[in-house]
Amino acid sequence: MELNVHLCASDGELLPDPTRYRHIVGSLVYLGVTHSNISHAVHIQSQFVSAPIQLHYTHLLRVPRYLRGTISRRVFFPHSSSLQLQAYCDTTWASDSSNRRSLSAFCVFLSASLIAWKTKKQTIVSRSSADAELRAMALVTTEVTWLRWLLEDFGVSVSRPTSLFSESIGAISMALDPVKYELSKHVGVDAFYIRAQLQDGIVSPQYVSLEIQLVDLFTKAQTRARHRFYLSKLSVLDPP
Structure with a gap:
């Protein structure tokens, strides 16, 4: 997501057909069960499924574009960790x-x-x-x-x-x-x-x-560097 951009429901004209917007959001909500790195973006976009506008749709497309570029990224679970x-x-x-x-x-x-x-x-x-x-x-x-x-x-x-x-x-x-x-x-x-x-x-x-x-x-959009930093701490990594 872009930094310092706050989407709201009254930013423009409604989409003539919101079906595709709703379909993408629904798919991303399902995908978010295993992809923590899109949690914030999906939460924001899902608030506008009842009446999306073109600006919402433009920002929504950033999420699948990001996923396509990070398709190999996944949560890593080390086998030697303690159970605390x-x-x-x-x-x-x-x-x-x-x-x-x-x-x-x-x-x-x-x-x-x-x-x-x-x-x-x-x-x-x-x-x-x-x-x-x-x-x-x-x-x-x-x-x-x-x-x-x-x-x-x-x-x-x-x-x-x-x-x-x-x-x-x-x-x-x-x-x-x-x-x-x-x-x-x-x-x-x-x-x-x-x-x-x-x-x-x-x-x-x-x-x-x-x-x-x-x-x-x-909770908020991050710079590219901070985004990568948080993913490394969350063990959301690309496999070697």
Whole structure:
């Protein structure tokens, strides 16, 4: 996707026949189950399937063009990795100009192997970036809890809390002690949910700097160099 381009529903005239647009988006949604590198682009384009315009279609064609140029790229799963979970979450606050809802994203690793990811618009408007980050933390905590149950069913013992990396110190502070933040009662449920999971040894929120926040790939467009950097960290590689 192009940098600093924010698509909206009222950028031009509607396509006379949106069938092809919808067909491509539907195919990309299906492909996104195994291609984490198109998650953000597909999320953005899928918001316009009801009434796409020519500009949306022009930007949509960038995705299959990118896939054609990276057809051999795939997720690498090393056989020697340990069976410990770690998760990253991030948010772009009020990124949707039409309703000011924030975009949440997360990715979960089993050791060095990427096994789960998601990009999703939040259902309500967050009043601050910390609120939005806290809701993203609650979203990934739910995913981590389910994955830990799944590993237990497979006979894999998961004793240590799962590291949950976020770049928001405010969200981490609210999760660690939600009682202190009386002005954030509107996000109290998420804060107390994360706190309960922390006390049960499910997750352990930790700070990660913006430079190595891997979930940036799922929340915003990147330069070519940063895109390649994130793919290398996510082990989305071309085979030798």
